[in-house]
Amino acid sequence: MVRTHAVTAACMIGGFAVVALVVTATGGSLQAAISGWARGAFGTPYAAVQTVAYAVPLVLIALGVSPALRAGVIAVGAEGQMIAGGIAATASVFALPRDASAVLAVPAGMLTGMVAGAAWSMIAAVPLLRWRVNEILSALMANYLAVQLLTYLLRTSLADPEGYSTPRSADLPAAARIPFLPVPGRLTAGALVVMALVAVGIWWHRTRSARILDIFAEDRWLAARLGFTPARAILGSVGASGAAAGLAGWMQIAGPDGRLTPGIAGGIAFTGLVVAVLGRNRPVPILVAGLIIASLTTGANGIQLLSAATPTAIGVVTQGVLLISVALAIALSRRSRAGRGAAHG
Numbered sequence: 001m002v003r004t005h006a007v008t009a010a011c012m013i014g015g016f017a018v019v020a021l022v023v024t025a026t027g028g029s030l031q032a033a034i035s036g037w038a039r040g041a042f043g044t045p046y047a048a049v050q051t052v053a054y055a056v057p058l059v060l061i062a063l064g065v066s067p068a069l070r071a072g073v074i075a076v077g078a079e080g081q082m083i084a085g086g087i088a089a090t091a092s093v094f095a096l097p098r099d100a101s102a103v104l105a106v107p108a109g110m111l112t113g114m115v116a117g118a119a120w121s122m123i124a125a126v127p128l129l130r131w132r133v134n135e136i137l138s139a140l141m142a143n144y145l146a147v148q149l150l151t152y153l154l155r156t157s158l159a160d161p162e163g164y165s166t167p168r169s170a171d172l173p174a175a176a177r178i179p180f181l182p183v184p185g186r187l188t189a190g191a192l193v194v195m196a197l198v199a200v201g202i203w204w205h206r207t208r209s210a211r212i213l214d215i216f217a218e219d220r221w222l223a224a225r226l227g228f229t230p231a232r233a234i235l236g237s238v239g240a241s242g243a244a245a246g247l248a249g250w251m252q253i254a255g256p257d258g259r260l261t262p263g264i265a266g267g268i269a270f271t272g273l274v275v276a277v278l279g280r281n282r283p284v285p286i287l288v289a290g291l292i293i294a295s296l297t298t299g300a301n302g303i304q305l306l307s308a309a310t311p312t313a314i315g316v317v318t319q320g321v322l323l324i325s326v327a328l329a330i331a332l333s334r335r336s337r338a339g340r341g342a343a344h345g
Contacts, residue, residue: 008277008329015325019318028310033303036310040302041295047302049185053256055294056191057248059287061272063194063201064244066281067237070210072217074330075238077124077139078245078269080146081117085246086253087150088116090158090169090260093176105176109250117246118239120146125238129231135238143269150262158260169260178255188255197244201283213237245269271319277326293319 023033042048061078068075089109096105123142127133153159154167161170178188204210209228216223216233223233248268253260275293279286300315 004333005280007332008280011325011329011332012278012322015321016318018321019314022317023307023310023314026309028307032307033310033314036303036306037295037299038302039299039306041299043302046184047298049183049187051291051295051298052191053185053187054298055290056187056194057251057268058272058275058294059290060194060197060244060248060251061269062276062279062286062290063197063283064241064248065273065276066201066279066283066286067210067213068241069276070213070217070281071233071237072334073125073128073234073238074136074334075121075124075139075241076136076270076273077121077142078241078248078272079265080123080139080143081120081242081245082249082252082265082269083143083146083150084120085113085117085249086260086264087153087158088246089113089250090172090253093172093254094158094170096176098173100173100175102175105173106178106254109172109176109254110247113246113250114243115246117244117249118242120246121238121242122235125235128238129234147262150260150264154260154262160259167262171259172254176254177258178251186256188251190251190255193247193251198283198287201286205283248272267319270323274319274322274326277329278322293322 020030023030040047041051061082065075065078089112092112093105093109096108100108120142123145124135124139127138128135151167154169158169160168178190181187181189181191212223212226212228213233215226216228216230220230224230249264252264252266252268257264271293275286275289278293279289296315296318300312303310303314304312
């Protein structure tokens, strides 16, 4: 476990070093870029709130995917699960009576989003458990299917009857929307839900099942002796990640977006995986990592303001480099785990 964290830390440090090299190689000032990042992400109350708002879905995705990563399952299907959750939540809300109250509409959207996300995650989990099909390939296929399904539905049964030029659903009823908090910026009460889940994650991290998940990733035979079967570990952890992603999909359409659009996932899913790895699959570090990764986007304008040679696209570049670093860290950790398993066998 210590070796795994060391590999991850080295890959992340290497990723940030590459970004620093890009900034200096293109004529930018690294000191000015850092100052601009801090100013753009946290320099004003509005900027700070926007950073928190962008971090909310990232932290939620990361919290959900963490049990699967701890079990040794590379869960990359959050994009499809977000889409499935958004589709189901939208359909369930529109199926309610037009005068349905928030007491009914909000839980209906939330629960159907979570169930749909968990169900969609089984597209990768069941073949992995039953036939040992690589979960990355099946999850990416499921993501593609979800994108195509969303495109089709937004042009047919879920299309806005007003007939917009771009595919989208009708606006959700006001009763089905997540209220905004009384702060500058667009931060919804979904942030409170995520903080509650962080608290649950802190509690769960200390439980026996969390420790056995770590054992399962290293030695399935020993985990089975402790009563933790592969079905329980894989289906449970992947289902939890799907439910969290479905919840994130609902929060996007019922919060800042207000409607279902093709951009519901918007890069959130894969960035959430970066947050999970950067936070070492632990709730509090995930919360910190989520704020840092979110600030790369919100602080990009500040970077360009103080370092004219560095464009705002540096935020996207940084996230891309970190995603590659995460992929490298996962590959090296899995290779190391496989080597230890072969030596043990």
